Amino acid sequence: MNLLMPAFGLLIWTLVAFLVVYFILKKFAWPAIIGGLKKREENIAGSLATAEKVKAEMAQMKSENEALLAKAREERAQMLKEARETKDKIINEAKDQAKLEANKIILDAQAAINTQKMAAITEVKNQIGNLVIEVSEKVLRRELSDKKAQEEHVKSLVNEVKLN
Amino acid sequence: MGAAFSLILLLFFNTSFAGQNEDSIVKKTEKIFDANEVIFGHIYDAHEFHFFSYKTGGKEHPVSVYLPVILYSPQRGLSAFMSSSFEHGEKAVKGYALLTDHNIEKWKLDSKKFRAGQIVAVNESGEPDLNVKIYDFSLTRNVVQMFIALALLVWVMLVIAKKYNKEEGVKTAPKGIQGFMEPIIIFIRDDVAKPNLNHKYEKYLPYIQTVFFFILINSLVGLIPGTANVAGNIAFTMLLALISFVVIIFSSNRHYWKHIFWPPVPHGVKPILIPVELLGIFTKPFALMIRLFANMVAGHIIIICLISLIFIFGALNKIVGYAVSPFSVAFVIFIYFIEILVAFLQAYIFAMLTAVFIGQAFESPHHDEKVHI
Numbered sequence: 001m002n003l004l005m006p007a008f009g010l011l012i013w014t015l016v017a018f019l020v021v022y023f024i025l026k027k028f029a030w031p032a033i034i035g036g037l038k039k040r041e042e043n044i045a046g047s048l049a050t051a052e053k054v055k056a057e058m059a060q061m062k063s064e065n066e067a068l069l070a071k072a073r074e075e076r077a078q079m080l081k082e083a084r085e086t087k088d089k090i091i092n093e094a095k096d097q098a099k100l101e102a103n104k105i106i107l108d109a110q111a112a113i114n115t116q117k118m119a120a121i122t123e124v125k126n127q128i129g130n131l132v133i134e135v136s137e138k139v140l141r142r143e144l145s146d147k148k149a150q151e152e153h154v155k156s157l158v159n160e161v162k163l164n
Numbered sequence: 165m166g167a168a169f170s171l172i173l174l175l176f177f178n179t180s181f182a183g184q185n186e187d188s189i190v191k192k193t194e195k196i197f198d199a200n201e202v203i204f205g206h207i208y209d210a211h212e213f214h215f216f217s218y219k220t221g222g223k224e225h226p227v228s229v230y231l232p233v234i235l236y237s238p239q240r241g242l243s244a245f246m247s248s249s250f251e252h253g254e255k256a257v258k259g260y261a262l263l264t265d266h267n268i269e270k271w272k273l274d275s276k277k278f279r280a281g282q283i284v285a286v287n288e289s290g291e292p293d294l295n296v297k298i299y300d301f302s303l304t305r306n307v308v309q310m311f312i313a314l315a316l317l318v319w320v321m322l323v324i325a326k327k328y329n330k331e332e333g334v335k336t337a338p339k340g341i342q343g344f345m346e347p348i349i350i351f352i353r354d355d356v357a358k359p360n361l362n363h364k365y366e367k368y369l370p371y372i373q374t375v376f377f378f379i380l381i382n383s384l385v386g387l388i389p390g391t392a393n394v395a396g397n398i399a400f401t402m403l404l405a406l407i408s409f410v411v412i413i414f415s416s417n418r419h420y421w422k423h424i425f426w427p428p429v430p431h432g433v434k435p436i437l438i439p440v441e442l443l444g445i446f447t448k449p450f451a452l453m454i455r456l457f458a459n460m461v462a463g464h465i466i467i468i469c470l471i472s473l474i475f476i477f478g479a480l481n482k483i484v485g486y487a488v489s490p491f492s493v494a495f496v497i498f499i500y501f502i503e504i505l506v507a508f509l510q511a512y513i514f515a516m517l518t519a520v521f522i523g524q525a526f527e528s529p530h531h532d533e534k535v536h537i
Contacts, residue, residue: 009301036329
């Protein structure tokens with residue numbers, strides 16, 4: 001059974017080789033490789049976590065944005081509605097005011113017309129009186145001789161004026 | 165697979181004898197082809213890398229890479245020389261001789277204890293002196309091949325480590341050899357170390373990784389045609405098992421020993437179970453040793469056997485030999501792929517079981533019943 005008899009020399013050389021390889025790799029290779037792999041895995045895990053976080057944040061932001069948008073839309077609608085109401089109110093108010101104003105102006109105008117009419121009538125009356133006086137004077141100057149007739153005439157004139 | 169090469173060469177010799185008369189062909193082919201010798205010539209260690217031999221003028225000229233021989237004997241001290249100076253067992257050098265089948269026969273040595281390729285001490289008259297104890301520290305082909313394979317491993321790992329140090333593969337995707345090795349390293353970490361070693365996995369990870377790649381690189385390099393059978397050598401697997409044993413023992417805690425010397429079973433069963441548990445300390449690494457050895461050596465033997473089939477049939481009849489060769493080669497290719505799988509698998513199993521045993525050695529009493537493999 002030579003096959004199963006370990007050769008002493010090979011045993012020793014294998015021991016030496018294994019120990020040398022083990023210590024070289026342990027010192028120079030495994031820390032770098034295993035550390036590098038670990039670092040990368042942590043890196044990837046970290047990146048994934050960050051991505052997930054960012055995704056969640058994005059989703060939150062999106063929902064927030066949507067809420068904000070909805071709110072803004074609602075506000076716009078509200079504002080539009082209010083504006084419309086205000087507009088209508090202003091228009092109505094303006095209309096009422098205008099109506100009032102117009103009525104007032106009409107009333108004023110009527111009053112003014114009346115006063116002016118009255119004034120004009122008075123004026124006409126005065127003028128007529130003056131004219132009457134002037135005419136009367138002229139007549140008087142001509143018919144002063146006949147006093148009785150004059151008085152009668154005046155009386156009749158006055159009466160006529162009064163009737164007017 | 166040095167043998168594979170020599171076999172291919174043998175094919176040509178085979179045909180060169182074809183022109184001679186029938187009887188001598190059979191005799192000569194039988195003489196030049198001995199499957200047993202080919203197989204064990206490959207499986208065993210040697211002091212040279214023998215690729216093939218060619219014959220000119222009836223003399224055999226081996227084409228080999230000769231390796232240094234380093235011997236220590238308590239009586240004679242240290243001596244070192246090149247294995248080429250043995251001239252394939254024909255000459256004794258500094259009082260040492262290389263055994264060949266011929267020598268063993270000549271000196272009537274016990275063929276159970278001695279085999280071709282071993283070195284024995286000889287006295288002045290050239291006879292073997294079995295009283296001289298020899299420790300053979302030669303850089304045999306297994307040793308040299310192991311060093312080459314490990315140099316390759318260390319180089320690859322340092323290249324990768326340098327890349328990680330430069331943040332390549334940390335901030336960016338790994339490329340090239342790094343991309344090839346990384347999944348294996350991660351696999352060993354996540355599927356071998358972590359589940360078995362739990363919170364202590366970082367402490368043992370360098371060892372587990374080294375064991376895995378140590379076995380893997382030696383198995384894979386051993387599959388290259390022309391190379392030796394390192395991972396299928398009992399000394400190689402024995403050492404790895406011994407290291408595992410030492411690591412397991414040094415990782416053990418009180419609970420582990422309590423489980424062995426005072427197992428949680430009824431008192432009557434204890435006398436039976438204690439020896440079993442005690443034996444278990446040793447059978448675990450022993451199983452590691454035998455498993456790796458048997459798997460690797462079996463693959464090598466199967467491949468050589470399949471190739472040898474061509475020559476065995478060829479020795480019977482040249483045409484049959486040619487007819488068998490396509491099937492044989494197809495099988496060899498098939499087995500070769502299986503061997504690549506086995507190389508990974510056995511390295512994985514060795515690393516896995518080492519991790520399991522270490523995990524068992526320091527597990528706390530709470531999560532008790534684990535699988536005992």
